[in-house]
Amino acid sequence: MVDPAASRRWMFRGLFLATCACVMFIQMLPLRTTPALLPAPDLLFAVAAVLIMRRPAYVPVLLVVGVFFLADLLYLRPPGLWTAIVLVATEFLRRRSVAPTEFPFLVEFAVFSGVFTAMVAGNAVTQLVFGLTPPDLATLALHVLVTMAAYPFVIAFSHFILGIRRARPSDLKSGEAVI
Numbered sequence: 001m002v003d004p005a006a007s008r009r010w011m012f013r014g015l016f017l018a019t020c021a022c023v024m025f026i027q028m029l030p031l032r033t034t035p036a037l038l039p040a041p042d043l044l045f046a047v048a049a050v051l052i053m054r055r056p057a058y059v060p061v062l063l064v065v066g067v068f069f070l071a072d073l074l075y076l077r078p079p080g081l082w083t084a085i086v087l088v089a090t091e092f093l094r095r096r097s098v099a100p101t102e103f104p105f106l107v108e109f110a111v112f113s114g115v116f117t118a119m120v121a122g123n124a125v126t127q128l129v130f131g132l133t134p135p136d137l138a139t140l141a142l143h144v145l146v147t148m149a150a151y152p153f154v155i156a157f158s159h160f161i162l163g164i165r166r167a168r169p170s171d172l173k174s175g176e177a178v179i
Helices: 004-028 043-054 063-075 081-095 105-129 137-160 169-174
Strands: none
Touching: 004 043, 043 063, 043 081, 043 105, 043 137, 043 169, 063 081, 081 169, 105 137
C-alpha cells in the first residue's frame, strides 16, 4: 500500500518541476524585441524559497541542483555558479524552516530579501574575481528589488493555486514535513 505522505511529497515534487519548467519556458519566449526597462524577477528562486520555507520535504537538494543547473545552461550563465549559490542559500533557508512555529510574513520577507541580496552580491563578486563582467550595480539593485516585489505574489500563487501551506506541528509529528 502506498503511504499517503510519500505520495503527497512526490506529487508536490512533480508540481515543483512543472512550475519551474513553465517559468523557464515563459522567460525564454521572445516576447519583446527591444530591451526591457526592468530586469525580470528571479521567479525560479522565489518558487524554490517559498516551497523550502513552507514544506522543506517537497524540494530535495538534488531536485534544486538539477533545476538550477538546467537554468544555468538555458540562460547561458556560467554553469554551476548560480547553482552553487542557490544550493547554499536554499540549505540556509531549509535549516531555518525546521522550527514548527509560524513566522510572520514580514520576518519571512526580510529573510528572503536578505538571502537573495547576499546571493546576488556573492554572484557579482565571484564573477569579478574570476574576470567575468558582472552587470552594473543599478541593474543588480533593480533585479533584487523586482524579485522582492514578486515574492508576495509567489507566496499567494503557492498558497491559493498550488495549495501549499506552512507545516503545522501535527505535520511534523506525522513525518510529512520532515526534511
